Amino acid sequence: MMQILDGKATSLAIEAELTQAVDARVASGLKRPHLAAILVGDNPASRAYVGHKVKACARVGFESTLVEHPADITQEALLDAVHALNNDPSIDGFIVQLPLPDHIDDQAVLEAVHPDKDVDGFHPVNAGKMALDLPCFLPATPKGIVSLLDRAGIDTQGKHAVILGRSSIVGTPMALLLRRNGAPGNCTVTVCHSRTQNLAEHTRRADILVAAIGRAHFVTADMVKEDAVVIDVGINRIADASKKSGSRLTGDVDFDDVAPKCSWITPVPGGVGPMTIASLMENTLQACAQKDT
Secondary structure (H helix, E strand, O other): OOOEEOHHHHHHHHHHHHHHHHHHHHHOOOOOOEEEEEOOOOOHHHHHHHHHHHHHHHHHEEEEEEEOOOOOOHHHHHHHHHHHOOOOOOEEEEEEEOOOOOOOOOHHHHHHHHHHOOOOOOHHHHHHHHHHHOOOOOHHHHHHHHHHHHHHHOOOOOOOEEEOOOOOOOOOHHHHHHHHHOOOOEEEEEEEOOOOOOOHHHHHHOOOEEOOOOOOOOOOHHOOOEEEEEEOOEEEEEEEOOOOOEEEEEOEEEEHHHHHHHHEEOOOOOOHHHHHHHHHHHHHHHHHHHOOO
């Protein structure tokens, strides 16, 4: 029987645990965690994402700071802003909200973030440690997916995981985490991408299918085997005349078509998204706690 992997409910449970941890820290005289975010320009989606993170900070008792810059900021000025947060002892961790304007070198900016404050887990130092299975900040979305699988009691040992997408933010780290020697983990992992031939032949062999390609309703029932676990990372906005806004969010998976074949499936919205934010909060608490000693 198909079951929903409820990221919203699971994220609220994590937030409750974080709130208790923060209360205990403050009661014992330790620092309250403080997350900052750099927002460049006025992209509505980016502003909404940052807003969700600021609200999550308030719910768990973190301090938060939003640093806003105009879209025409120079790369030098943006790097200065990053260095300022690196050097601010009151800030435990911070993110640079992506995407950045075209004239900015994203990678140069992400590499300027100090690894000890890189709570997005994007710095090469953290990426390298993740590859070696060393303690580090894990990218929030893959970390959230692994946590969702774990808390739902889904056994990954010896399973075949197929990942659609090879981005450095989701696909590649997801492959590393699912194949590591641990729980969740110990999967045999196949990573598919835009040059993969006979894609459906791979996806139909998946015990666990992770879709992260950014194409609405790309995964259909004929691409999924019976009783698969399907994780939909996609966030796509499509037209919907029945909605007041004229559009709605949907995933990379055709949910209504695929869900009846699944043992577990994440909805969009309410699946991976809330887990990403909860994982960012966990990373921020970790960054703060690392400074206690």
